[in-house]
Amino acid sequence: MGRRRSSTFSIKRRATEGLVFDEFGFAQTKRKDQKLQHRCHDYSYPQLNARRVKELCELLSYWNGSSFICRSQIERFMRMGIPPALRGRVWKCLLNIDKLRESSAFNYQKCLDEIRGPLVDLGVSEYGIISAIATLNDTENDLGSNQLPSRCPPDLAYSSADVTIFRQIALDLQRSFPTHRTLMGESPEAIEGQAKLFRVLIAYAKYNPKIGYSQGMSYIAAVLLMHLSEEEAFWALGVLLEKPKYLSELFDLSGEKIQHQAMVFHQFFKHRKPQLSKHIEDVRVSSIHFVMPWFLTLFTSLPCWDSVLAIWDLIMLHESGDGSCPMSCSGSHKLRARPPTYII
Amino acid sequence: MAYAYLFKYIIIGDTGVGKSCLLLQFTDKRFQPVHDLTIGVEFGARMITIDGKQIKLQIWDTAGQESFRSITRSYYRGAAGALLVYDITRRDTFNHLTTWLEDARQHSNSNMVIMLIGNKSDLESRREVKKEEGEAFAREHGLIFMETSAKTASNVEEAFINTAKEIYEKIQEGVFDINNEANGIKIGPQHATTNSTLSGSQGGQQAGGGCC
Numbered sequence: 001m002g003r004r005r006s007s008t009f010s011i012k013r014r015a016t017e018g019l020v021f022d023e024f025g026f027a028q029t030k031r032k033d034q035k036l037q038h039r040c041h042d043y044s045y046p047q048l049n050a051r052r053v054k055e056l057c058e059l060l061s062y063w064n065g066s067s068f069i070c071r072s073q074i075e076r077f078m079r080m081g082i083p084p085a086l087r088g089r090v091w092k093c094l095l096n097i098d099k100l101r102e103s104s105a106f107n108y109q110k111c112l113d114e115i116r117g118p119l120v121d122l123g124v125s126e127y128g129i130i131s132a133i134a135t136l137n138d139t140e141n142d143l144g145s146n147q148l149p150s151r152c153p154p155d156l157a158y159s160s161a162d163v164t165i166f167r168q169i170a171l172d173l174q175r176s177f178p179t180h181r182t183l184m185g186e187s188p189e190a191i192e193g194q195a196k197l198f199r200v201l202i203a204y205a206k207y208n209p210k211i212g213y214s215q216g217m218s219y220i221a222a223v224l225l226m227h228l229s230e231e232e233a234f235w236a237l238g239v240l241l242e243k244p245k246y247l248s249e250l251f252d253l254s255g256e257k258i259q260h261q262a263m264v265f266h267q268f269f270k271h272r273k274p275q276l277s278k279h280i281e282d283v284r285v286s287s288i289h290f291v292m293p294w295f296l297t298l299f300t301s302l303p304c305w306d307s308v309l310a311i312w313d314l315i316m317l318h319e320s321g322d323g324s325c326p327m328s329c330s331g332s333h334k335l336r337a338r339p340p341t342y343i344i
Numbered sequence: 345m346a347y348a349y350l351f352k353y354i355i356i357g358d359t360g361v362g363k364s365c366l367l368l369q370f371t372d373k374r375f376q377p378v379h380d381l382t383i384g385v386e387f388g389a390r391m392i393t394i395d396g397k398q399i400k401l402q403i404w405d406t407a408g409q410e411s412f413r414s415i416t417r418s419y420y421r422g423a424a425g426a427l428l429v430y431d432i433t434r435r436d437t438f439n440h441l442t443t444w445l446e447d448a449r450q451h452s453n454s455n456m457v458i459m460l461i462g463n464k465s466d467l468e469s470r471r472e473v474k475k476e477e478g479e480a481f482a483r484e485h486g487l488i489f490m491e492t493s494a495k496t497a498s499n500v501e502e503a504f505i506n507t508a509k510e511i512y513e514k515i516q517e518g519v520f521d522i523n524n525e526a527n528g529i530k531i532g533p534q535h536a537t538t539n540s541t542l543s544g545s546q547g548g549q550q551a552g553g554g555c556c
């Protein structure tokens with residue numbers, strides 16, 4: 001397949017700021033800045049023809065997650081490349097979001113209503129993240145200087161734990177895909193994007209206080225929001241972090257599980273790529289160093305966005321099935337696909 | 345480029361205090377207000393000159409969030425210098441210094457040079473922690489102290505270089521066992537033939553990161 005320039009189609013401009021975005025929504029920047037804005041690229045992922053697209057749509061319309069035939073068929077499509085426009089639907093099917101939503105006593109909208117109280121009392125809004133961070137900093141400073149680490153004035157709806165988590169999430173909103181059009185700068189689109197991400201993450205912290213919020217989750221939620229509606233993204237995050245065997249254990253506060261996963265990966269790696277693995281050991285880079293951002297952001301730290309999305313397709317397929325841990329396998333795929341210079 | 349010594353540094357401190365910005369300002373001489381958050385540990389390198397000798401600084405920049413603590417801890421081992429950073433506009437980041445310091449002392453070699461940094465000194469109007477408080481804390485715990493601004497580059501260069509000077513002096517005094525790499529110091533090819541280094545040593549370039 002030939003390499004296409006993304007400028008031939010679906011290129012988006014934000015005229016007021018003179019910004020140009022690639023077809024996945026990452027800002028194209030001047031050459032000198034490219035090292036930091038590494039996610040923007042020309043892409044060359046495969047395109048399905050119209051007949052295949054129709055077949056995929058049909059498959060999704062009678063999708064049954066427990067059917068072996070459905071699963072092997074969708075895997076076949078994944079190998080051919082899922083059309084970006086259909087990816088959200090595919091993920092919804094694979095994760096079976098509706099099942100979790102219907103079986104859960106948790107109500108997303110109600111939760112947001114409950115969060116509104118503390119936000120209003122704190123005088124912050126998710127639509128003004130910069131001023132929210134400043135206000136939350138001040139509040140935290142005041143709480144600290146009043147020597148009231150765990151108590152707040154009784155007539156207010158927030159606790160100091162609320163302030164901490166609001167601030168932590170707000171702080172990370174602008175540091176998660178800072179060059180993506182839905183999160184970059186202060187355009188109406190970005191303000192809305194940051195607000196949605198804030199709500200999804202806060203709601204998740206309330207939904208699953210055991211995990212709460214951990215850095216890395218903002219990237220995962222942001223990718224979900226690029227493909228799904230706000231509430232769907234919330235439930236998709238819920239499904240992805242639901243199974244104890246997979247993602248949720250990576251966000252375990254002790255950090256032990258990620259180290260274990262890094263060791264599992266290391267064994268895979270040694271077995272599949274002995275030469276590369278030896279080289280990395282020789283230069284004293286430990287697997288945990290590069291594996292951590294891969295796993296904790298579900299590979300979104302990688303620059304090749306079409307590959308990232310293809311990895312996500314596979315993870316969702318395996319996550320929803322009973323297969324072995326998808327993380328190490330995906331990581332190993334990643335290393336196999338790239339020359340050693342990719343990591344060093 | 346050949347170097348006489350390689351010093352390993354680690355940058356620690358609460359989330360959002362400006363650790364990555366300090367590193368970028370030092371390695372690339374620029375301030376990037378919009379950047380990705382640090383997941384786990386990132387890496388930068390730069391060459392400096394002390395006493396006419398080329399010294400390569402290899403700097404590990406760590407994630408500040410509590411949940412990464414158990415992993416970032418393992419990077420203390422083998423660090424010759426640590427930059428412990430707080431944000432002068434946020435009192436809690438100063439209050440947490442004791443915990444950071446305990447952690448650092450416990451997991452590093454006893455000779456590690458620690459530089460205490462009060463960052464964001466450009467935000468004078470929002471200051472919550474007085475300079476004197478930082479100085480007092482540093483005095484009490486035997487640290488070097490500086491206030492910096494990653495934004496304006498004020499004192500950034502000095503913070504990294506003064507730490508290196510201190511390490512260099514300790515080497516001269518024979519405090520560091522430079523043959524033991526666990527001390528975070530390596531003798532470079534300018535001194536003796538050693539193994540290949542981590543990256544092609546280009547001064548002022550940030551190594552690591554992804555490329556496609």
